[in-house]
Amino acid sequence: MVMSLQYCPPDMACIWVLMMMMMTVPSIVGAQGPPPPGYYPSSRFNAINFDQGFRNRWGPQHQIVDKGTLTIWLDSTSGSGFKSLQPYRSGYFSAAVKLQPGYTAGVNTCFYLSNNEDYPGNHDEVDIEFLGTTLDKPYTLQTNVYITGSGDGNIIGREMKFHLWFDPTEDFHNYAILWTPDEIIFLVDDVPIRRYPRKSDATFPMRPMWVYGSIWDASSWATENGKYKADYQYQPFVGKYTNFKVSGCPAASPTSCQPPPTSPSGSGGLSHQQEAAMEWVQRNYKVYYYCEDPSRDRTLTPEC
Incomplete structure (x- = not known):
């Protein structure tokens, strides 16, 4: 909305115009992107090829690697997923992802950490999930943390959801989880969007996890709590991944192994610049916490 004060009369109508202009400022600022975080952890690590760090987990017929890009897809017969070659107890895990445009309601395209195969019914998980959408609405990026079975049966998620300041279907963007013994940082193009600190042993994942990615039908909940389902007249639903970066402490590494720092100081937490960038994102694009x-x-989530 663009307004001019040239003909604004000195009355309440003018005040209303000013208020409306102020309300549009975040969207104008949002188009320019967040303030620079001043620290770019992705630049610390070299990219690896898919087969250097991962393997197919399921749906091999719906997964191909071509010129360094992994493509996985969902249709009415199957989705597909992949898994790291080894588990980790901390580290930096990222991939550049490009999402499918158009109607994708009910589809979950994700990149995450989990030990559900090692601890069935009692697992930990740290999620970056792209929740598909209808033609007139943007994707929702959901971050989530499950601890010791809170994602099994009695589901206790710790979701923070966002819209993005760019269209994730137009190009690849880097999405990362930085997991240390003290905190979990979720990043988009090196901008921290969420910090989940370890406030107690009971509310923080501490067992080794594998790195996963997948695309699957989550119609029961993914889009507006299941209001819109996957519609297979739009199949296949495609997710593209490239520029994989995995650096951390494998489960079998010595205790002296240290995860990558979360900030330039190396002392944990975020710098003032990183905090400012994260605050900007949450102020303008957070849609659920x-x-x-x-x-x-609240008794189930004491960290709140």
């Missing part, structure tokens, strides 16, 4: 949901039982 479990600690602010009045319908949630």
